[in-house]
């Protein structure tokens with residue numbers, strides 16, 4: 001009769017797993033700390049910690065001494081609180097009136113991006129008899145959220161005068177920092193510093209200033225200020241092909257599966273949906289149990305690669321919802337053999353960056369697409 005531990009072992013017997021290397025995460029954090037010399041760290045764990053698993057990653061980062069966590073949505077902050085995380089948590093995204101009460105209930109810091117939102121937060125705080133901890137969002141060029149830096153004076157004044165709100169931070173987001181040569185970042189910095197003068201003018205202490213995402217951490221030391229907000233670089237991945245590889249970060253996630261089927265395919269017999277690929281000679285083909293239903297990009301059809309026995313082999317035919325096929329040519333593999341989709345095998349390596357390029361997207365999307373059909377296994 002199956003008990004709970006049997007069920008667990010059945011779950012971990014799913015041949016496809018994402019291995020999350022927590023020592024690499026610690027290593028990356030140390031390297032980033034060294035790079036920012038003295039600024040605090042708000043570790044960004046939105047989108048299931050970039051696919052690495054929200055709660056386990058947050059718990060590990062909390063043990064490693066990050067000062068703060070950042071998430072995109074209220075729900076993510078609530079999950080962290082329900083799992084017992086006590087660090088300060090900033091929700092970076094825009095908010096709706098109906099959500100404000102939950103920020104106060106769960107002790108989450110609020111991004112306030114207009115005078116109107118400030119007033120709404122104040123109203124709820126009065127009713128709840130609580131102070132709201134807020135960060136002011138200033139738009140210096142991203143045109144996404146926040147009060148434009150050139151008209152931020154009245155907004156900042158209203159916020160610092162507010163009796164219900166504690167202005168803990170003031171921040172902006174960089175649009176082009178992953179490219180060290182982009183002049184945009186310098187413009188955004190200039191606008192940010194000019195906006196900060198309002199605090200001096202009002203003769204109030206300047207709150208915690210934060211501006212740098214991974215690109216800022218890597219390329220623009222002047223953006224490090226009081227706190228940095230690294231996301232993808234924490235997970236050991238560079239934000240862009242143009243980024244300078246100046247930090248020795250290590251990829252935290254690797255993705256493995258196993259061969260579940262082997263066959264010989266005759267010349268002229270097309271493979272998978274749409275019959276988009278066929279060989280003109282006899283080949284050996286294996287089937288791998290992962291597909292776009294797991295978040296593995298369908299755009300890797302006829303483009304992606306895997307490692308089996310330390311050799312790179314191409315995906316042939318379309319990626320299906322739950323499986324895809326790989327051409328071994330005259331190579332060999334057996335049912336149950338390990339297949340590496342991201343990571344190292346016998347000295348060969350497949351990176352998230354390569355996969356993103358082949359799939360016509362960015363590493364961020366590759367990582368965040370992996371869904372909860374793929375078990376995460378945490379290794380030290």
Ligand SMILES: *Cc1c(COP(=O)(O)O)cnc(C)c1O
Pocket residue numbers: 044046092173212213214215229230231232233239
């Ligand atoms: C996602 C996000 C970050 C982290 O970005 P990375 O490029 O992954 O470092 C930082 N700040 C804000 C506001 C974000 O939305």
